[in-house]
Amino acid sequence: MPTQPGELVIITGMTGAGRSTASKELEDLGYFVVDNLPPTLVPDVVRMVDEAHGVTRPIAVVADVRSGTFFDSLAAQRYEMSTGRPSTIVYLDASDDELVRRQEAVRRPHPLQGAGRLLDGLERERVVLEQIRGIADLVIDTTGLNVHQLTDRIATHFGSREARKLKITVISFGFKYGIPVDADYVADMRFLPNPHWVPELKPKTGQDVDVAKYVKSQPAAETFLDGYLPVLQLVAGGYLNEGKRFMTVAVGCTGGKHRSVAMSEEIARRLAATGQDVRTTHRDLGRE
Template sequence: MGMPSEGSAPGVYAEGGGEVVVVTGMTGAGRSTVAKELEDLGFYVVDNLPPSLLPQVVRLVDESRGRSQRIAVVVDVRSGSFFDDLQEALAPGATGRRSTMVFLDAADEVLVRRQEAVRRPHPLQGHGRLLEGLERERVALADLRGSADLVIDTTTLNVHQLTKRITEAFGTPDTTSLKMVVISFGFKYGIPVDADFVADMRFLPNPFWVPELRAGNGRDNTDVAAYVYSRPGAEEFLEGYLPVLTGVAEGYLREGKRFMRVAVGCTGGKHRSVAMSEEIVRRLTAEGYDARAVHRDLGRE
């Protein structure tokens, strides 16, 4: 166990082992929390690993724990120039396992507040300000963020919400299927920054202006949902948008991406976006996709 197949290049293993999850992102965005949760989920976790050593770590785990053991490695800005080795380390065949890169991000003001709370300097701060260190880190990590399989913005997440997101993504043995999350939101509270797609439902009449529907919402009140679905353009939108989502989903799967976040917005995130998100999830589920709805701003007003 752990030996390359005959005729393969040194260090290249046959596909089929447990996956490798690479956790990276901004300092203060929650890497330690994610690492602990992955460990609780049964991953073999290595913190602050130079990417060039990833194939060796995989080989050692293969030999000591078996190829089914899932591995998570945390790579951060302390690894310095080793970032250039990450793409090579994750190239097809380099470890013989499928890989997923998770990038954790948050707004600068939140990162500053978190770092100040723990009284730690930023590793790239030097003799300057904490914010200057964050700015250098963003530049250094820009390419990694763009190539990540899953970007999690932790600006508004507490520890429990972040661990729940990780559990949802990696808490089952089968992580090969595409997981689709449809998020309803209110534009007045801001667009979800980690969404892959954003759809605007403000082209539909607002149930808020119908007195008997105002207090209800698009999830729990069937009258609100029926009103939204019956408005001119609603069905046409669904019939046009669903093929776009499923087409992209198939492309994501072909490219090895297994996470897709679709944001559906209206003014307050209570009526139109909620109803349409629920219907999108219902139709995606009927077509066999692993989809669920999350209503970010429902009950916020």
């Protein structure tokens, strides 16, 4: 049997978005991790690891704007690196307000700040990273995530060496808290009757049986599911054909408590029944 080479993960994204946290988690998962590596040197690192540890040892490389002009080659290297390893680009992002708060907490200047403000550095960095974000396989918005939540997301995506499959995350959210920026598809459940206005259901959530039954028993809910699931399955197949292995489906309602939670669970259940690798997360559950 031929030896299956280990995965090559390129970690990039905004300064303060959690690159160090992600790389440390991958190291704990058994990856050979190299921080702040110019992208042009990635093939050399792969050859070194192949010789020292064998081709099955997975590798993670942190590449960011600290590499200066060397970083500009990352987009080109994405498809030209002849490493013989399956590769994934992970892009970590967060809101400017969150990034400013984190940078001020550690009292470190932004690498592109120069003599200007911290926000000036963030603005320049977003311009530099725009092309990379567009080709990333996995985008994680770390706004509002703590260290443990981010490490859990990384472990979920990279903690097993199973055959390469599309990993689908169905996330419920409340529109009043903002749309998840890492969503590939967004579904709006506000067209369904709101259990919030049913006294006996108001204090409960979409994870409760009676709330879920109320939401899913609406004729419009079944019509939506019958039409939406084939679309997701079609897109999932296309993602695999294009070499993408992650898809995030966001399902929203007003507060992220009733309708979006119940419908997220049902969408995930139906996708799993077709053999998809699916997980659910409820971003705003408990905020009300």
